[in-house]
Amino acid sequence: MNIKKITTRFKKKIKKIITRDKISTILFLIIPIVFVIIFIYICIIWNIVVSLSDWEGLRPSYNFKDFGQYIKLFTNKIFLTSLWNNIVLILIFVPGSLAMGLFLAILLDQKVRRENVFKLIYLFPFTLSFVVTGFLWRWMYNIRVGVLNTLLESIGLGFLSNKWVQDVDFAMFWVCVVLIWQYSGYMMLIFLAGIRSIPESHIMAAAVDGASSFQTYYRVIIPQLKAPIFTGFVILVVFALKAFDLIFILTGGGPGYATEILPITMYKEVFNKKHFAYGSAIATVLFLLIMIIVIPYLYSTYGGKKNERN
Amino acid sequence: MKEIKIGSKKMRLPHPTRVLLYFLLIFFAFLALLPLWSAVMTALKTQEALIYSNPIQPPIKPSLDAFGTAFNKLRIPILNSLTFTIPATILSCVLGSMTGYALTKVKFRGANTIFLLVIVGIFIPYQAVLIPLVQIIIELGIYGEISALILTHTAYGVPICTLLFKSFYDSIHDSLINAAKIDGAGIWRTYIHVILPLSVTPFVVAAVFQFTQIWNDLLFGLVLSGAGSNQPASVALLNLQGGFVTAWNVQMAGTLWYTIPSLVVYLVLGKYLVKGFMAGAIKG
Amino acid sequence: MTNVVIKDLMKKYGKTIALKDVSLEIKDGEFFILLGPSGCGKTTTLLCIAGLLTPNKGEIRMGETVLSSSESDAFIRPQNRDAAMVFQDYAIYPHMTVYKNIAFPLKIRNMEKSKIESKVRDVSQRLGISKLLDRKPKQLSGGQRQRVALARAMVRDPKIFLMDEPLSNLDAKLRVYARAELKKLHEVMGTTIVYVTHDQIEAMSMGDRIAILNDGVLEQVGTPIEIYENPKNLFVVGFIGNPPINIIEGTLIEKNGEFIVEFGFSSYQLSSGIEIMKKTKTPEIMLGIRPENITITKESRENAIQAEVEVVEPLGRENIFHLRINDKPLIAVSITNKDLNVGEKVWISFDTDRIHIFDKITQKKIN
Numbered sequence: 001m002n003i004k005k006i007t008t009r010f011k012k013k014i015k016k017i018i019t020r021d022k023i024s025t026i027l028f029l030i031i032p033i034v035f036v037i038i039f040i041y042i043c044i045i046w047n048i049v050v051s052l053s054d055w056e057g058l059r060p061s062y063n064f065k066d067f068g069q070y071i072k073l074f075t076n077k078i079f080l081t082s083l084w085n086n087i088v089l090i091l092i093f094v095p096g097s098l099a100m101g102l103f104l105a106i107l108l109d110q111k112v113r114r115e116n117v118f119k120l121i122y123l124f125p126f127t128l129s130f131v132v133t134g135f136l137w138r139w140m141y142n143i144r145v146g147v148l149n150t151l152l153e154s155i156g157l158g159f160l161s162n163k164w165v166q167d168v169d170f171a172m173f174w175v176c177v178v179l180i181w182q183y184s185g186y187m188m189l190i191f192l193a194g195i196r197s198i199p200e201s202h203i204m205a206a207a208v209d210g211a212s213s214f215q216t217y218y219r220v221i222i223p224q225l226k227a228p229i230f231t232g233f234v235i236l237v238v239f240a241l242k243a244f245d246l247i248f249i250l251t252g253g254g255p256g257y258a259t260e261i262l263p264i265t266m267y268k269e270v271f272n273k274k275h276f277a278y279g280s281a282i283a284t285v286l287f288l289l290i291m292i293i294v295i296p297y298l299y300s301t302y303g304g305k306k307n308e309r310n
Numbered sequence: 311m312k313e314i315k316i317g318s319k320k321m322r323l324p325h326p327t328r329v330l331l332y333f334l335l336i337f338f339a340f341l342a343l344l345p346l347w348s349a350v351m352t353a354l355k356t357q358e359a360l361i362y363s364n365p366i367q368p369p370i371k372p373s374l375d376a377f378g379t380a381f382n383k384l385r386i387p388i389l390n391s392l393t394f395t396i397p398a399t400i401l402s403c404v405l406g407s408m409t410g411y412a413l414t415k416v417k418f419r420g421a422n423t424i425f426l427l428v429i430v431g432i433f434i435p436y437q438a439v440l441i442p443l444v445q446i447i448i449e450l451g452i453y454g455e456i457s458a459l460i461l462t463h464t465a466y467g468v469p470i471c472t473l474l475f476k477s478f479y480d481s482i483h484d485s486l487i488n489a490a491k492i493d494g495a496g497i498w499r500t501y502i503h504v505i506l507p508l509s510v511t512p513f514v515v516a517a518v519f520q521f522t523q524i525w526n527d528l529l530f531g532l533v534l535s536g537a538g539s540n541q542p543a544s545v546a547l548l549n550l551q552g553g554f555v556t557a558w559n560v561q562m563a564g565t566l567w568y569t570i571p572s573l574v575v576y577l578v579l580g581k582y583l584v585k586g587f588m589a590g591a592i593k594g
Numbered sequence: 595m596t597n598v599v600i601k602d603l604m605k606k607y608g609k610t611i612a613l614k615d616v617s618l619e620i621k622d623g624e625f626f627i628l629l630g631p632s633g634c635g636k637t638t639t640l641l642c643i644a645g646l647l648t649p650n651k652g653e654i655r656m657g658e659t660v661l662s663s664s665e666s667d668a669f670i671r672p673q674n675r676d677a678a679m680v681f682q683d684y685a686i687y688p689h690m691t692v693y694k695n696i697a698f699p700l701k702i703r704n705m706e707k708s709k710i711e712s713k714v715r716d717v718s719q720r721l722g723i724s725k726l727l728d729r730k731p732k733q734l735s736g737g738q739r740q741r742v743a744l745a746r747a748m749v750r751d752p753k754i755f756l757m758d759e760p761l762s763n764l765d766a767k768l769r770v771y772a773r774a775e776l777k778k779l780h781e782v783m784g785t786t787i788v789y790v791t792h793d794q795i796e797a798m799s800m801g802d803r804i805a806i807l808n809d810g811v812l813e814q815v816g817t818p819i820e821i822y823e824n825p826k827n828l829f830v831v832g833f834i835g836n837p838p839i840n841i842i843e844g845t846l847i848e849k850n851g852e853f854i855v856e857f858g859f860s861s862y863q864l865s866s867g868i869e870i871m872k873k874t875k876t877p878e879i880m881l882g883i884r885p886e887n888i889t890i891t892k893e894s895r896e897n898a899i900q901a902e903v904e905v906v907e908p909l910g911r912e913n914i915f916h917l918r919i920n921d922k923p924l925i926a927v928s929i930t931n932k933d934l935n936v937g938e939k940v941w942i943s944f945d946t947d948r949i950h951i952f953d954k955i956t957q958k959k960i961n
Contacts, residue, residue: 012667021416021671024497028412032405032468033424038446039465040431043439050441060445104338110331120580121339124346127576127583128569129526131544135565136345139352139365139558147348150364181341186587193588242435245528249548266437271533280441287438294433302426488646489685491672493699493746503698507689 044287051281058274069281079282081257082265085172086241089261092176093183094236098229100180101187106217108188109195119192123185130182134249137178141165141250165251171258175247182246183239187232194228195221234297241290262286353377353563360559376557380550380564386539387546388567391525394456394542398463399520405464406471406516411505413472414479415487416497425476431469436529447534454536462534463524470523471516474586478512479505511582518579519586522572543568596657596753596786597622598643603652605638612638613649614810620788625780627801628790631833634807636790640756643788644679645672656753678747679756682763684739686731686746692718693727696745717749737768748783755787761796773800794834798822806830828957831882831950837914837925839884843954845877846870855881855951859920860899865946870960878954885927887948890915890934891941898941903934917942 054065073079104122108115125133140147141164149161165171198221206216244263247253253260253268262282270279348365354372355363363369413425436443443462444453452458482505490500531542541549550564551557576583598620605613613635620626628636641647643654645661653663656677662669678699686695693714700710718724721741731739740760747755761769761776777800780787791797797804798818806813806821806829814826825831831839844855844862853864862881891898901924905916913932917924917940926942934940951961 025416028408032409035465035468036428043442046442121342131528132565132569147365263437283437286435485681485685492679494673494702
């Protein structure tokens with residue numbers, strides 16, 4: 001009716017929406033959010049688009065093709081071997097690291113003298129770059145002059161020396177050994193923190209009830225470690241799917257395709273063979289596999305009602 | 311503990327399980343350090359010494375030749391690595407702090423959702439964004455430049471830094487923020503006068519963590535630095551050996567050079583790194 | 595005029611309603627208490643006045659200014675409300691010295707340095723913390739920190755003070771002194787104070803008027819005496835008073851113009867002076883009688899009920915007797931009776947003008 005009334009009301013509405021606090025908040029968040037949107041979300045979608053396009057060779061091409069790359073994937077022997085290797089990796093590496101980490105944590109929980117020194121030493125491999133670990137263990141595993149074989153010979157166990165990661169049948173296993181070596185210290189840290197967070201009163205109650213040390217661990221402590229075990233499990237599985245650096249350096253995927261896992265296959269397809277659409281399809285599959293694990297984990301840890309703010 | 315008599319002295323024998331315990335602990339410590347030990351021993355040997363000794367024996371005549379050769383080849387790449395690692399570390403920490411604060415202490419609807427969407431970035435496999443990333447870098451005209459790595463590492467460092475800062479800021483009582491509001495401070499001034507001064511620890515934790523992660527990266531370096539002279543140390547290490555026969559002493563020396571900065575950081579600021587790992591962090 | 599008027603305030607968190615149509619007026623210069631059990635909404639009300647929470651419905655005014663109104667969509671940020679607040683955990687900035695803490699609100703308002711200095715010194719002198727100005731919070735005791743929080747609030751000369759259980763983290767002895775100091779301070783300054791507490795002793799001893807909240811509902815507002823002697827409902831009468839009031843169920847019967855309460859085990863005649871204001875739907879009532887208003891005699895009297903002494907608590911200044919009538923427990927407090935023994939049979943009667951009768955269904959007082 002009245003123009004002045006309408007404009008005043010409009011101004012008030014704008015003032016309510018664009019408050020000083022809102023502007024400040026936006027300024028705080030704009031750069032990181034833009035980064036996240038572009039480098040993560042847009043890139044992921046872009047990647048999926050590429051996998052559906054006809055891009056072959058060096059010049060990008062975005063004509064929509066079809067789901068052919070995905071069909072190719074699941075009939076391709078290399079891809080399937082790669083996928084299988086990834087699964088084997090998970091099956092050996094994850095329980096291995098968890099067990100080793102738990103074992104070390106229990107050892108260190110025994111009121112050890114110089115506990116911090118041991119902690120430092122066990123955690124040390126985790127701080128190394130995979131590039132470094134790759135080279136260190138190439139030297140360890142070297143068949144002719146490497147550390148392990150020469151060591152075994154010198155103590156008379158020469159018959160145990162073998163081809164390690166050059167052995168087509170066991171290469172993956174030996175790769176897992178390296179990864180367990182690298183990750184045990186980190187798992188140990190998580191478990192030790194978990195063990196130490198169990199109230200002293202539980203341990204004392206168990207003692208009063210007559211439980212031996214072993215029983216206390218088995219029946220009282222370990223069952224209460226569900227949360228750290230779950231966290232560790234998620235971290236390890238996600239890593240196992242992403243592990244590129246180490247295998248690239250240690251074996252390059254070989255011998256043959258014995259240690260090739262999805263990230264390596266993707267890299268080779270895209271950067272060596274220039275099969276962009278195919279490579280991006282592999283990457284998409286990898287992404288989905290990881291999301292299957294990560295989304296439920298994130299939701300249970302950070303999402304849900306308990307974190308609602310008003 | 312059992313007591314026995316040896317001569318006129320009473321001695322306390324440790325319980326057998328304690329002996330086993332320490333034996334195991336030392337054994338595993340040995341396993342943890344063996345590769346490093348061997349690398350150091352190997353790097354200190356000359357080519358001939360390599361042939362005549364076994365990899366864990368110390369050299370009879372230690373030589374720094376291998377270190378010298380390796381350093382010459384790695385000098386520039388290490389400098390390159392430092393040139394992008396330090397700025398990217400600082401930038402991702404600052405951004406992480408600001409994001410963590412805005413999503414934790416400024417209560418607005420959807421803050422938690424945005425937080426979750428950011429956190430997802432910690433877990434994504436970089437393969438899933440690699441091709442588009444390269445395209446972006448090419449479009450921006452910085453392919454092969456150090457700035458490409460600074461940009462990339464900063465962007466992908468935001469999620470984990472946000473997580474690190476958020477968990478720290480969660481422990482600051484809301485009443486402190488409310489007091490600042492009552493005292494007249496808006497969002498910016500609360501951040502500068504109240505939050506930042508209290509953020510020293512998380513900054514160190516995030517910086518140490520990010521430095522280690524970025525320094526140790528291989529994938530982005532491989533893909534974005536091209537063949538030129540801007541290669542990071544990790545990539546250069548790969549290409550250290552040109553010929554057919556691997557000079558293991560040089561290779562090990564190069565590996566050690568590469569690892570020294572992160573080793574120093576670990577020894578000096580290790581406990582902060584541990585805190586970083588504990589905040590649900592992942593490597594790689 | 596810095597009175598605060600709150601009208602029809604409603605606030606909910608998700609599905610829970612924290613405040614239901616709360617309306618009250620805080621007079622200029624009053625020491626006004628918001629009292630109630632945890633979760634009753636008292637802190638929520640305080641935070642709404644401060645502007646740290648936005649109410650879903652309702653209006654809050656300070657003097658002539660509208661602080662927030664759901665109808666006109668008005669809202670003044672907490673930074674600009676000229677209200678100072680003292681928090682339960684003090685919320686003093688851990689990284690700043692005491693001086694910087696107190697100076698902070700002035701610094702943010704761009705006051706010039708010399709002025710800030712004189713104001714800070716003045717306030718710290720009044721609160722006796724001048725010697726602590728260079729210390730950091732972690733070097734202070736709880737009582738000292740509390741005074742720093744208070745100083746920070748006072749240094750601004752605000753129109754109104756908001757306090758959220760500021761004494762609850764002090765140890766008991768200190769609390770008694772701090773209470774008196776706060777009251778004295780209020781008398782000197784004269785500024786309106788809105789004070790939240792769950793401790794009825796604090797409320798009764800410090801407040802000019804008290805508002806009792808329960809589950810988001812305002813139960814009663816009044817001076818301490820009013821609330822103690824004329825509680826409007828069962829909740830109020832049960833909340834105030836230590837030891838708590840005795841509540842006995844009974845039926846109200848009118849006989850020949852007199853009122854009698856039937857308890858089942860016996861009956862009690864109410865004196866003729868008692869007026870029943872409201873008619874109840876059913877004759878079921880709850881009779882409330884405070885422990886100090888029960889008269890105990892060893893000999894039987896007219897219109898008295900027989901009871902047995904179960905537990906005696908000799909507290910020096912007074913004795914607390916736990917009695918039992920049939921199977922109903924009763925607590926009586928007596929300064930005079932000092933020689934009752936456990937197991938003894940006594941006769942009790944209620945002081946006539948101190949009886950409270952409540953409708954069982956509405957829980958409201960009817961006499």
